Amino acid sequence: MDGNYVALSVAMVVWIxxxxxxxxxxxxxxxLERNQ
Amino acid sequence: MWWKALLFIIMTAAIVAAFxxxxxxxxxxxxxxxxxxxxxxxxxxxxxxxxxxxxxxxxLRKRDILTDGRAADTAAIGLxxxxxxxxxxxxxxxxxxxxxxxxxxxxxxxxxxxxxxGAYFALRGAVQDENRRATLSAxxxxxAFLTVPFLVFVLPRMVPSLHPSDSVVDxxxxxxxxxxxxxxxxxxxxxxxxxxxxxxxxxxxIRKLSRARFEEI
Amino acid sequence: xxxxxxxxxxxxxxxxxxxxxxxxRSRHALNAILLFAVSTLSVVSFSVGQSGLGPHVLAAxxxxxxxxxxxxxxxxxxxxxxxxxxxxxxxxxxxxDPVYLGKFFFNLMLLMFIAAVVTPLFFAFTDATLExxxxxxxxxxxxxxxxxxxxxxxxxxxxRAASRGALFAVLSFPLxxxxxxxxxxxxxxxxxxQSWGEIASEIQFLVAFPVVMIVGSILLFKFVxxx
Numbered sequence: 001m002d003g004n005y006v007a008l009s010v011a012m013v014v015w016i017x018x019x020x021x022x023x024x025x026x027x028x029x030x031x032l033e034r035n036q
Numbered sequence: 037m038w039w040k041a042l043l044f045i046i047m048t049a050a051i052v053a054a055f056x057x058x059x060x061x062x063x064x065x066x067x068x069x070x071x072x073x074x075x076x077x078x079x080x081x082x083x084x085x086x087x088x089x090x091x092x093x094x095x096l097r098k099r100d101i102l103t104d105g106r107a108a109d110t111a112a113i114g115l116x117x118x119x120x121x122x123x124x125x126x127x128x129x130x131x132x133x134x135x136x137x138x139x140x141x142x143x144x145x146x147x148x149x150x151x152x153x154g155a156y157f158a159l160r161g162a163v164q165d166e167n168r169r170a171t172l173s174a175x176x177x178x179x180a181f182l183t184v185p186f187l188v189f190v191l192p193r194m195v196p197s198l199h200p201s202d203s204v205v206d207x208x209x210x211x212x213x214x215x216x217x218x219x220x221x222x223x224x225x226x227x228x229x230x231x232x233x234x235x236x237x238x239x240x241x242i243r244k245l246s247r248a249r250f251e252e253i
Numbered sequence: 254x255x256x257x258x259x260x261x262x263x264x265x266x267x268x269x270x271x272x273x274x275x276x277x278r279s280r281h282a283l284n285a286i287l288l289f290a291v292s293t294l295s296v297v298s299f300s301v302g303q304s305g306l307g308p309h310v311l312a313a314x315x316x317x318x319x320x321x322x323x324x325x326x327x328x329x330x331x332x333x334x335x336x337x338x339x340x341x342x343x344x345x346x347x348x349x350d351p352v353y354l355g356k357f358f359f360n361l362m363l364l365m366f367i368a369a370v371v372t373p374l375f376f377a378f379t380d381a382t383l384e385x386x387x388x389x390x391x392x393x394x395x396x397x398x399x400x401x402x403x404x405x406x407x408x409x410x411x412x413r414a415a416s417r418g419a420l421f422a423v424l425s426f427p428l429x430x431x432x433x434x435x436x437x438x439x440x441x442x443x444x445x446x447q448s449w450g451e452i453a454s455e456i457q458f459l460v461a462f463p464v465v466m467i468v469g470s471i472l473l474f475k476f477v478x479x480x
């Protein structure tokens with residue numbers, strides 16, 4: 001079970017990182033679109 | 037926006053469930069959990085390629101350079117996901133059957149897809165003129181897509197002595213997939229698909245912006 | 254532009270004849286492909302030809318020789334047009350369909366010629382045995398058809414790009430993997446002594462594949478040609 005919790009944490013860290021990155025990117029693009 | 041929150045919840049649920057519930061395939065054990073991620077990745081890499089082909093057809097019909105750009109974008113995402121799929125697949129293969137690569141039909145299809153993506157971008161890199169690049173890569177993308185059914189559908193039916201490993205996974209997917217396993221897989225599949233669409237959407241908007249900026253100049 | 258079938262055939266043959274004449278004059282493609290085929294075959298024969306490797310390895314080696322010969326030689330008919338500058342003239346004067354068909358048959362003849370040279374040498378210089386030539390020959394012919402079907406349009410694509418040689422191989426290989434896998438498997442079976450019955454599904458594949466590729470090529474070629 002221990003190995004699974006490690007894998008779970010790693011996966012969550014990766015996923016949260018990806019999600020935040022995309023949110024930021026999306027936000028920046030939206031701002032640029034508004035300025036058009 | 038609401039769907040982004042939903043995406044977050046769905047993916048998180050899939051990830052947690054993948055590691056907290058019982059391993060989906062008892063014979064293989066804990067390593068089989070990877071298939072909750074590997075299968076959606078394989079699916080998305082094919083979907084992205086199909087999208088690239090569709091946008092390629094669109095370009096040949098309308099000659100809109102933005103359409104060609106989108107074809108390239110979805111191919112880029114597809115390539116990324118395909119690399120992930122090949123990586124997770126071979127990690128799984130190593131852990132379960134002892135060798136990283138075995139050339140059974142499924143592995144061969146992912147390998148083929150990887151090569152096609154690579155070839156597509158090699159071609160794009162070799163042509164300077166924007167319109168010619170678009171036309172040539174569109175033709176290649178469509179033509180390459182014609183090859184895929186041959187490998188994916190026809191070959192596995194022709195190879196009677198499937199590597200035993202693949203038939204284990206096959207059995208698992210064909211009838212032994214319990215309701216819970218199927219639910220988690222489906223959740224992951226939906227999550228990955230929405231993630232793909234989101235990335236594709238962002239890349240399209242960036243393209244439009246840069247073209248607008250370019251045209252101002 | 255309406256063109257009757259007879260017209261299409263005549264014009265394709267005209268292109269084919271032109272290419273053959275040019276080729277016989279300079280023999281570039283022929284030399285490249287022949288040299289490649291014979292050297293590769295020699296290396297194979299020298300190193301493992303008589304070692305009793307068995308049908309599996311021998312079949313694979315056979316198709317390695319044919320495949321790499323194809324890669325060495327099948328881009329020449331389009332690349333030459335670009336290099337000698339006649340491509341522009343051809344594009345102005347000719348319709349895409351006859352051009353494709355003419356060049357496809359040129360490639361077909363080229364590769365068939367190579368196979369005709371390589372195959373007897375292969376059986377002479379390795380310990381491969383063939384009880385029934387007919388299945389093997391059929392597989393080889395269908396295979397060559399398939400190889401040409403995929404590579405002709407790729408040759409047209411890369412002729413208008415940079416880094417042609419490497420690009421031709423890079424673009425062709427993924428498209429040829431399915432047919433190569435089937436060809437090797439079918440040849441393995443025949444070299445092992447099996448006959449028509451066991452290779453029925455391979456034959457089906459080997460007939461369907463070139464048909465799809467040729468139809469696709471004809472539909473897509475006009476876009477490449479007119480670019």
